[in-house]
Amino acid sequence: MKISPKWWIILGGAVFGILGALAVNWGNPANMGICVACFLRDISGAVGLHRADVVQYIRPEVIGFTLGAVVMAFAFKEWRPRGGSSPIIRFVLGICVMVGALVFLGCPIRMVLRLAGGDLNAITALAGLIFGVLIGIVFLKRGFNLGRARPMSHTAGAIMPGMMVVLLVLALAAPAFIFFSESGPGSLAMPLFAALGIGLFVGVMGQRTRFCSVGAWRDVFMVRDFYLLSGVIAFLVAALVTNYIAGNFAADGFYSWGFADQPVAHTDHLWNFLGMGLVGIAAIQIGGCPLRNLILSGEGDTDAAVTVLGYLAGAAIAHNFIIAATPGGVSEWSIAAVLAGWAFCLIIGFTMRKA
């Protein structure tokens, strides 16, 4: 029996959701079984780009996302080193995505996991994400694009996969100059090889299905295409059902429904909305969510690789400049950074059009 692409993405999304939920039971932070933004933030801290000592760890999942994609890109002849589509703009947009995500406290994937863990702040954020996506679509319809990429050398394409291998070596060797949190979310982690295995699975699945947690919403509103969204919905339903079956909603479990006192979350609704909105518009302009860019970087896409570096820089900026929110809420610097991010995205949207 041949499984159609539509069923593959539903199946892949569902397994991803089950793993994302169970990863918490296996050791990852609550409602953070998989969070691409949080995990990149932890890596940024582990290599000392920021010194928030509760969020420093080399997350093997992230390494797996890219390396799993490398394997599939070669297996299916989709390894195509390319780049040159406004890398500096993508770098700054990557910073914007990270700033927005760390003001909400999660990427669009953790947003879905937070919802599947009873955190209703995720609904405010989803509304914000869709708001940002819709504005991004307006720009797309006006002819927005960041220019054409050109084929590049295999060496260039191999840089980000190579960096991931280096990170894996550093995670295993744990030299003294790498920071590992002793308390807080950064100290909560499932065993290294299990995390790497989940990352590889998601990388393999994501490369084949093109899973994208922002593109999903874009395609629905722009071209009435529900392919990607079906994967995201399967992810949500599977994570929710898994949380109930695993007893995570029991009295002594991790989760309960509501807005207040949710794990690694705050209730500043306006900034949850605008923070995730910034993720939405910036991710539309980049062409995909953080997971998607990690996967593209595994296909030799150097523009996606530069975007990933932007995420790491954004995480450092967010924590060094007190922009990242805490469970207590946002700071005045969070507000300033989100507004600056929105201003940047609007300028990019108005100025980057086809000649």
Add this chain to the structure above:
Amino acid sequence: MAVEVDVRGLSCPIPVVRAKDAIQKNPGKELKVILDNKTAVENVSRLAKNSGYSIKTGEEGEDYTILMTPGK
């Protein structure tokens, strides 16, 4: 002669946006889209089918092509 739409080098979702533009500007005409990655081939193929075109995909050297003909 098919109307050519060259979306090589354009990242997601611009190939779909350009193909959709071409559909709207050339109703009833055959379109030939030239692409350089399989994700874009899949995305534009779905758009074409959802827009009532029959499609024929091919490869030209390093590139891919989709010939879109109006009607199923």
